[in-house]
Amino acid sequence: MAKNIDLKAIDLNSLPQQSKPVQLGIAGAIIVIILILAYFFVYSGLNGQISQLREEEEKLKQTYTEKSRQAAHLDALKAELDSINGSFNILLKQLPTQAEIPNLIQELHECATKNGLNMDSVTPAQVQNTESDNQTDKKSEQQVIQTLPYNITLTGNYNQISQFLRDVGKLSRIVTLNSIVIKRNEKDNTLTLNAVANTYKALTDAEIKAQNNDKK
Structure with missing residues (x-):
């Protein structure tokens, strides 16, 4: 039956002389600590970046949807503009010289x-x-x-x-x-x-x- 390992009582300088179970235990503890630190310093930062990228993705989707809607009505807007210009030109012809x-x-x-x-x-x-x-700016109009x-x-x-x-x-x-x-x-x-x-x-x-x- 394996004996309990008291990590506090282990002298790191004498680690090479320790038994295999002690060495493996210490190595495992170090790996766990490294993984925990890596998570907090690396993965937590990546999670923040991922959340930010997802927000940007949603904004881009909304922008794309709006631009697509405008593009779908572009021909109608051009036709309306042509109609307005035609009406304006007719009115101009009714103005005296x-x-x-x-x-x-x-x-x-x-x-x-x-x-x-x-x-x-x-x-x-x-x-x-x-x-x-x-009119909002009389000087510029x-x-x-x-x-x-x-x-x-x-x-x-x-x-x-x-x-x-x-x-x-x-x-x-x-x-x-x-x-x-x-x-x-x-x-x-x-x-x-x-x-x-x-x-x-x-x-x-x-x-x-x-x-x-x-x-x-």
Whole structure:
């Protein structure tokens, strides 16, 4: 029967003189200690790296899924963009050129005369650049559409003014009426319309370039 080995009583210097069971026991203990240390210093670190790599793998899978979904809708998005560009180009063609603006003012006069209204005044107001409602940086946004406002004053009855407003909407070029104020004239029971007639002009490449130079 093997005797119990007291490791504390063993002198490592005399290890070669010890019996085989003692030597094997000590060697086994050393191997166990080495394996335990190796686990804590090597395998535990590897487990951390493996966990990190798994997290990165999940993120990459999510990114891949999102990119795949976007790629699947790419053709539809391109078609939608082409449709938007087509609609935008149609609207641009409805904007008057600089040479057409005097004719447009003349058309407003004709609409008023046709409906029996007196065009009391048409005066240009301050020119404005059209800005986006979602603008976050006014200095960096490029303006491509310019608003050309005119203050107009008309006098007539209710039916004449109503028909005038409808006729303005049918003009060949885009004109909008804003800031409409209608007052009754007590002397002759007529109505006076004060409004801002806005038309819009697409800026030329030279005007856009000058605009960018001013911002710089």
